Amino acid sequence: MEKICPRCGISSEKRRFAGNFCSSCAPLKLEVPSSIELLRCTRCERLQIEKGWKHEGAVDLEGMVQKLCKGEIRNASFDPQSGELSLIVEQAGAFVEVKRKVAVNYAKTICIDCSRTASGYFEAIIQVRGKKRERVEKKAGEIANAVLKKSFIPKIEELKEGIDIYCGSRNEAIGALNALRLGFLRTEKLAGERDGKRLYRTTLAIRV
Numbered sequence: 001m002e003k004i005c006p007r008c009g010i011s012s013e014k015r016r017f018a019g020n021f022c023s024s025c026a027p028l029k030l031e032v033p034s035s036i037e038l039l040r041c042t043r044c045e046r047l048q049i050e051k052g053w054k055h056e057g058a059v060d061l062e063g064m065v066q067k068l069c070k071g072e073i074r075n076a077s078f079d080p081q082s083g084e085l086s087l088i089v090e091q092a093g094a095f096v097e098v099k100r101k102v103a104v105n106y107a108k109t110i111c112i113d114c115s116r117t118a119s120g121y122f123e124a125i126i127q128v129r130g131k132k133r134e135r136v137e138k139k140a141g142e143i144a145n146a147v148l149k150k151s152f153i154p155k156i157e158e159l160k161e162g163i164d165i166y167c168g169s170r171n172e173a174i175g176a177l178n179a180l181r182l183g184f185l186r187t188e189k190l191a192g193e194r195d196g197k198r199l200y201r202t203t204l205a206i207r208v
C-alpha cells in the first residue's frame with residue numbers, strides 16, 4: 001500500500017519509509033553525547049584515559065566520542081578543536097548526514113606520577129658507569145628519555161663515578177634498558193618495611 005510522508009508529502013513509491021515517515025523525515029534513532037569529561041594533570045599536561053595517563057597527542061578523542069554514539073552509524077568523524085561531530089546514519093536503507101556539537105571538558109588534577117615525583121618516590125636506580133664521561137652522559141640521556149616515555153624520574157644525580165637515574169617504576173626502568181639492549185647487573189637492597197611488607201630498592205648497574 002502506498003504511503004505518503006506527512007512531513008514532506010513524498011510517496012513511498014519514490015523513497016523508502018521508516019514507519020509512517022519517509023527515511024529523510026523519520027526521527028533518527030541516534031544517541032550522541034553532548035559532552036565528554038576528561039581529567040588533565042596540571043603538571044605534565046597528560047590526560048587520564050581509562051586507568052592510565054597519556055599525552056594529548058596519543059589520545060584518540062575521535063574514537064572515544066565514536067564509542068559513545070549509538071545508532072546505525074556508518075561513518076563518524078570528530079574534530080576535537082571545534083567540537084564538530086559529523087555522522088552518516090543509516091535509516092531504512094537511506095543515508096542521512098547529521099552534524100552535532102560535542103563539548104570536550106577538562107578538569108584539573110595531579111596525576112599519580114607527578115605527585116610521586118614531588119614526593120621523591122622511586123623504586124629503582126640505574127647507575128651508569130664508564131671510563132669516558134662523554135659516553136656516560138650520552139647513554140644516561142638515552143636511558144632517561146626511554147624511561148620518561150613510560151614512567152617518571154624524580155631525580156638524576158651527577159656523581160664523580162658516573163650518573164644515577166632514579167626511576168619511579170622498577171619494571172619500566174628494566175624495560176627501558178632492555179629496549180636499548182643494555183646489559184645490566186641487578187641488585188636488591190632492603191629499604192625498610194611498609195604494612196608488614198619488605199620494601200626493596202633495585203639497583204641496575206650498567207657499564208658503557
Ligand SMILES: [Zn+2]
Pocket residue numbers: 005006007008009010021022023024025026
Ligand atoms: Zn518525508
Ligand SMILES: [Zn+2]
Pocket residue numbers: 041042043044045046110111112113114115
Ligand atoms: Zn602529571
